[in-house]
Amino acid sequence: MKTTLIAHSPDADDIFMYYAIKFGWVDMEGVVFENLAADIETLNEAVLNGEYEIAAISFALYPHVRENYALLRTAVSFGEGYGPKIIKKKGIKLKKNFKVALSGKHTTNAMLFRIYYPEARITYMNFLEIEQAVLDGVVDAGVLIHESILTYNEELEVEKEMWDIWQELSGGGLPLPLGGMVISRSIPLLQAIEYEATLTKAVDVARKHKHRLSQMLLERDLVRIDADTLDKYLELYANDESISLSEIQFKALDTLYEIGYKAGFYDKPIKTQEYMIPLEYKEQRFS
DSSP states (O other): OEEEEEEEOSSHHHHHHHHHHHTTSSOBTTEEEEEEEOOHHHHHHHHHTTOOSEEEEEGGGHHHHTTTEEEOSSSOEEESSOOOEEEEETTOOOOTTOEEEESOTTSHHHHHHHHHOTTOEEEEOOGGGHHHHHHTTSSSEEEEOTTHHHHOOTTEEEEEEHHHHHHHHHOSSSOEEEEEEEEETTSOHHHHHHHHHHHHHHHHHHHHTHHHHHHHHHHTTOSSSOHHHHHHHHHHHSSGGGSSOOHHHHHHHHHHHHHHHHTTSSSSOOOGGGGBOOTHHHHHHTO
16 A cells, blocks of 8 residues: 655644545545645645645646646635735735735745735744734734734724626636645656546535535534634635636736736646656556
């Protein structure tokens, strides 16, 4: 049996999308899966260094690792009318060069923020520390991600929604790309196809058994939020649109990479579908 590590973030949507495998509802012949949870920027850095075969990443990172990793079609998170929030203390007026805490250099929200607020002074910290840093006055503002967008302190208010920034930069009409998963190109192609199929099935099964799986996650203290917040959060970031990339999601990703290229973040604009696992290879191989 081959042991395969899946590296994902500790936030509720990633845990939800993986744990159908962890609980044994979905498996892959000849493979034993193990999981590792780390904050998204730690995963981004690890993938940049080629440390994991299969891992969650911020979509904004992908063009930098495209030669070594294929982007998976499944376990994707997009915002549709929502997303990360730029928060500050209530009543505070931000200057152009305000100091802000972001969750990591390679996150999608960081790239969009840097394009939209070129004069802001940026510091990076773990996403779990950002809200308190704003409350303590260590920074003037912070970008909240994951579950914190639903549970932040009442002393704080939203300065700007990342969704609104995305609409302005993209021209509107597209979901906001946030995060997905990649698989190393060192994995043999037929095996990579099977990994993607297994992970896709895991997300599909999780969605079909959302209530039961959510209860199990809560009973085992595997998520940081209560039942009502979990239900809301999963409908935002681990919904039916997370099972497999759609045409409009591909368009959104291509638009993100075009925006990043024009702003100097990438060496070229890429067409996302050209970097996926070629599923037709399996059909051709056995036809």
